[in-house]
Amino acid sequence: MGNTIFSKIISKEIPADIVFETENVLAFRDIKPQAPVHILIIPKKEIPTIREINGKTDAVLLGEMIDAANEIAKKENISEDGFRLVFNCGNNGGQEVYHIHMHLLGGRKFNWPPG
Ligand code: DGP
Numbered sequence: 415m416g417n418t419i420f421s422k423i424i425s426k427e428i429p430a431d432i433v434f435e436t437e438n439v440l441a442f443r444d445i446k447p448q449a450p451v452h453i454l455i456i457p458k459k460e461i462p463t464i465r466e467i468n469g470k471t472d473a474v475l476l477g478e479m480i481d482a483a484n485e486i487a488k489k490e491n492i493s494e495d496g497f498r499l500v501f502n503c504g505n506n507g508g509q510e511v512y513h514i515h516m517h518l519l520g521g522r523k524f525n526w527p528p529g
Contacts, residue, residue, distance in 0.1 A: 418460075418511050418512055418513040419511060420454075420456055420511055420513040420515065421460065421513065423440070423442060424440055424456075424458050430442035430443070431443040433453055433486055433489070433490075434455075434482050434485065434486050436478065436482070437458075438457060438458055438459070438475060438478055439455065439456070439457060439458065439475075439478050439479055439482050440455075440456050440458060441453050441454065441455040441456070441482055441486055441518075442454055444517070448517075448519060449519040449520060449521050449522050449524075450520070450521025450522060451490045451492050451497070451518070451519065451520040451521040452517065452518070452519050453486055453490070453517075453518040454515040454516070454517060454518075455479050455482050455483055455486070455515065455516040455518055456479075456513060456514065456515045456516075457475050457478075457479065457514065459475065460513055461513070461514045462512040462513065462514070463503050463504055463509065463512060463514060464501050464503045464514055465503060465504070466514075467514070479516055480499075483497075483499055483516065483518050486518060487518065487520060490520065490521075492520030492521055495520070496520070497518060497519060497520035498517070498518075498519045498520070498524050499516055499517065499518060499519075500516070500517040500519065501514065501515075501516055501517075502517075
């Protein structure tokens with residue numbers, strides 16, 4: 415088993431508000447939401463950062479994460495107005511949990527460039 419808090423959420427050792435689950439992907443509400451809808455979409459496979467992603471071998475998994483985002487966005491009624499998907503990577507990227515996760519944010523308008 416892994417050593418981040420997300421491994422314990424995957425194994426259900428600690429609770430989370432899970433909104434979507436398949437064999438390979440899990441999605442749950444962020445504990446510190448930055449928008450009316452803020453959901454984390456994670457692979458069950460442990461990958462510490464986006465730097466460890468191999469585009470060829472991980473393509474199907476990443477595709478499943480995008481499919482999950484689209485399905486959840488529809489369920490949460492944020493699809494039509496639009497939403498933001500974010501991977502933070504490493505120190506400058508603001509990553510806190512070293513198990514990759516895609517933030518799905520919606521329900522309000524976001525600024526660009528980000529702060
Ligand atoms: P990042 O900074 O990209 O690594 O984002 C980590 C996010 O994970 C942050 O928005 C807060 C969230 N988070 C951290 N610990 C927990 C937890 O135990 N449960 C849930 N639901 N979210 C968590």
